[in-house]
Amino acid sequence: MIDIESLNKVCLTEEQRQMLIHLSENLQIIADISQADVFIDCLLSDNQAIVVAEAIPNTTQSLYKNSVLGEIAFEETEPGVMFSLKSGKPIVRSRGITQENVVMQQDIVPINDLAGKTIAVLIKESDISHDLENEKRIKTLLQSTNEEKQELVKTITVQEIHHRVKNNLQVVASLLRLRMRRASSKEVAEVFRDSSSRISSMAMIHDYLAQNGMEETDVKFVMERIATLLISSSSTPEKEILLSVKGESLFLPAEKATSLALVVIELVQNSIKHAFKTENIRNIKIDVKCRKQMVYLTVSDDGCGMDETMTKKKSSLGLQIVEMLVEEQLQGVLSYFYSNRGTMVTITFPFIDREIQ
Numbered sequence: 001m002i003d004i005e006s007l008n009k010v011c012l013t014e015e016q017r018q019m020l021i022h023l024s025e026n027l028q029i030i031a032d033i034s035q036a037d038v039f040i041d042c043l044l045s046d047n048q049a050i051v052v053a054e055a056i057p058n059t060t061q062s063l064y065k066n067s068v069l070g071e072i073a074f075e076e077t078e079p080g081v082m083f084s085l086k087s088g089k090p091i092v093r094s095r096g097i098t099q100e101n102v103v104m105q106q107d108i109v110p111i112n113d114l115a116g117k118t119i120a121v122l123i124k125e126s127d128i129s130h131d132l133e134n135e136k137r138i139k140t141l142l143q144s145t146n147e148e149k150q151e152l153v154k155t156i157t158v159q160e161i162h163h164r165v166k167n168n169l170q171v172v173a174s175l176l177r178l179r180m181r182r183a184s185s186k187e188v189a190e191v192f193r194d195s196s197s198r199i200s201s202m203a204m205i206h207d208y209l210a211q212n213g214m215e216e217t218d219v220k221f222v223m224e225r226i227a228t229l230l231i232s233s234s235s236t237p238e239k240e241i242l243l244s245v246k247g248e249s250l251f252l253p254a255e256k257a258t259s260l261a262l263v264v265i266e267l268v269q270n271s272i273k274h275a276f277k278t279e280n281i282r283n284i285k286i287d288v289k290c291r292k293q294m295v296y297l298t299v300s301d302d303g304c305g306m307d308e309t310m311t312k313k314k315s316s317l318g319l320q321i322v323e324m325l326v327e328e329q330l331q332g333v334l335s336y337f338y339s340n341r342g343t344m345v346t347i348t349f350p351f352i353d354r355e356i357q
Helices: 014-024 027-034 079-087 129-142 146-181 186-212 219-234 254-275 308-313 317-329
Strands: 037-045 048-055 072-074 091-097 103-112 118-127 216-218 241-247 251-253 282-291 294-301 333-339 342-350
Touching (some): 014 037, 014 048, 014 103, 027 037, 027 048, 027 118, 027 146, 037 079, 079 103, 079 118, 146 186, 186 219, 186 254, 216 219, 219 241, 219 282, 251 254, 254 282, 254 294, 317 342
Parallel strands (some): 241 282
Antiparallel strands (some): 037 048, 037 118, 048 072, 091 103, 216 251, 282 294, 333 342
C-alpha cells in the first residue's frame, strides 16, 4: 500500500513517482514470501525520511501493531535508512529493536531511478527472536554436560524442524490467498479460501511446537486461535458470530493434533456457511472432555440445523474430509445431531495419556 499524500511531500519528478507507485504494487508479494514487514522510505531533508509505502506479511505476525505510513524517521533513530538514502549503498543483516521492543533484522537496499540517482530505499524488517533464542541455547550447549547436550540438541532440532515447516506452510497459504484474489468466480475463490484456511491451521500447530519446544500440542489452545481467526474473518456488522471454547487442555502428538485441528476448522466453516441465515447474533461452541483415555469433542451451533440428507449423500467435500480424518487418522467415531435449533457434531476417539504409561 502506498500513501499518495506522503509521497506528495517528497521532491520527485513524475517519472520517479510512477516508478515508486509501480514498485509498491509488488510489496505485498515481497512481504509474504520473505515473511517480513516491508517499507519504502523517501528522503525529506538532510536528517529526516518519510514512510511512503508499506506491506504487512500474511505469512507471519507483523512487528508492528499499527500502520507506520506517513511517519517520519529521524537520523538518530534510523541511521541505517538515512545512510542508504544519502550514499546509495545497501545495508544488510543490521539488528535493532522495534517500537514494540521486538528484536529484528533490518535489510535496506537503495531504489534508483533510470539515471542511477537514489530516490528511496526498500526496507525489510523481520523478527529474529527465534534465531537469538537458538544462539543462546547453543552457548548453553557448549557449557553443558554430555547428557544435557543430547537433550538440548534434540529440543533445538525439533523446534527448528517445526519452525521451517511452519514457514513453508505459511508461504503456501499466502500464495493461495493471492490466487484467490484473481479467481474468475466466487466458487473458485471459495475453494482457494478453504484450502488456505486448512493449511494455515496446520501452520499454527507447527508454530506452537516451534515456540514451546514440545513434541505435543495443547489442542484446546490451538483450537481457540484457529476458530477465533475464522470467526473474525467471517463476522460482519449484519451477522455477528460469537465463539466459545470450553473444557480441558488436551495434549496430542503433532500428527493427531493437526488432524483434529482440520476437523474443527471444517466444522466451524460449515456452521459459518450454512447454519446462520438470519442477521442475528449467533453462537458456535466447542467443548473438549477427556474421560478414561477417551476424548469427546463437540462442535455445536444454534443455527437453522443441518439437512440430514447432506450427511447421507456426503456431498460436501468438507464433511468428507472430516469423516476421513476422524476414522483414519484419529481412529474415532463421528456423530451428528440436528434439529431446527441447531446442529451438534461429536467426535470420540482414544488417546494415550503419557503420564500414566
